[in-house]
Amino acid sequence: MSTTHVTDDSSSEESVGRRSSPDQNGRTSRNHFRKSSIPLAPPFMVSAPGKVIVYGEHAVVHGKPAMAAAISLRSYLHVHTLTKSSRTVSLFFPDISLSHTWSIDALPWSTFQHPSKKRNYYDLVTALDHELVASLKPHTDAVSPDYPPHERRIHAHTATAFLYLFLSLGSPRSHSCIYSLRSAIPPGAGLGSSASVTVCLATALLLQAHALSGPHPDQPAPESATQLERINRWAFVGECCIHGNPSGIDNTVSTQGKAAVFQRTDYARPPSVRMLRRFPSLPLLLVNTMQVRSTATEVAKVARLREGHPEIADGVLEAIGRVTGSAERVIGRAEEDGAEGVSEGTIRHLGELMGINHGLLVALGVSHPKLERLRALVEQAGVGWTKLTGAGGGGCAITLLDPKGCGMDHSERETKGSEIDVPLMEKGPKMLENGVGGLTQLQRDLEAEGFEKFETILGGDGVGVLYPAVLHNGSEESQEGGEEIDQEKFLSVQGRDGVEKLVGVLGPGRGVREGWRFWTV
16 A cells, blocks of 8 residues: 655644555554644544435336435544645545545646636536546546556545545635545445445535534524535535446435435436435344445346336336335325334335335346345344345345344333334344344354345434534543544544444444534424
8 A cells, every 4th residue: 555644844843744544444553643733623523324225226217216215334534634834635545545645736726716617615516527527637647556447446536526526615725634534334335335425525525615504403494404405416526526427316315314215207307306304213234245246237137128028127117116105105104193103014014115126126137146045034034124225136135124023022112002212223223233033043144144234224314523523422531521533543443343433423322422413404
């Protein structure tokens, strides 16, 4: 891995020097970090969730609705401002081995600031300016020169997204900063990892541009909605830098949280997006089969099936669209009821629809033997309802956990009539860890098959901010004002579990840790 040197030009005070890039696990030797001289602002953090497609895969490509929801696996961005005399901007992303520093003064400000190109933070941007992207190429070509072509391509796309947002939302007078990213979302698994990153970057840069006034508890809903849309639009532009022509659903769910129904009937027009802001928090088991898959290959399979058997294939796609519609109506009725909890009937209805959706996807030919093996294991354990999520052909599957099947008795479910408390449901994924009911054997079976499991929550919060970067963890440190999360601590922690333990939005009891705040509508 190449070494990046970030220096503070202040000669009278201790500077940031001899800073080496962290390895893939985020490990960096302690003697590589020194405290910078008085920064212009305290460090802060931003976090945004990944997503899963709950209903509607493949049918959405052909004009039918799909439902996507946020998951509790998240990306985390730490922003450290250097002193006024420093004139560099750095991006550290150890999870993908990316580490680079640019001179702020050498960036193509004249191109981005040109009257015909300049965009204001409040502009509802909808597309990339390809001339601006071209102006960044010399600065992204310099990233990771010694890496293999595939990794260089990933690094270049990520750097392009970062620089495009940095130059669009900043100015030649922007302060020197270090932006450090960590993620608990497996990359390349169809879980919206890149969108989560661009949402974090857009939010941080908008905050630094004083373009966001929240989040805070008494923020008016219209103001919150405007700011979320601002974040979402700029995050979409970042996604365009990475993926070229993204649908926009990933960044929308990552920004807004909860869930959304997405439909595009005319590719010449923007898609229709209906937010489900009261989508319930539900316990979800996310399993990565570790089987590599190609979205393009699976989409092409369905296209060939339509070509050879149009009436049958279109009937299956129509049925998948109806599954999504049925799920939206069930959730809508639950919202209208205004109940604090989630009824067992609602959970069962949503779970059964997941099973139907998977069966229809099997009919389209986009499942895989490993996905079917996983479904068989869950069915044998009797703990919930499973379907593939995303393109299929491998990749990930989701299981909505059934409180009855997981062995929770009446008292454990803390029922109010037939409703299950939402806070208890948020603890649902811990049932796997604690070996409740049929989950004990399922845990062993998943390990034996070589599957990677994640206990998550479906339908959680969207983008959040920790300002300043101080967490109240219930530890001795928190009794003295909280645990400060500095750059060294953030980059040095190992692995996804280490990141979640250090700065995760959800704490030990699965509730939101004190300090994190979210825009809500």
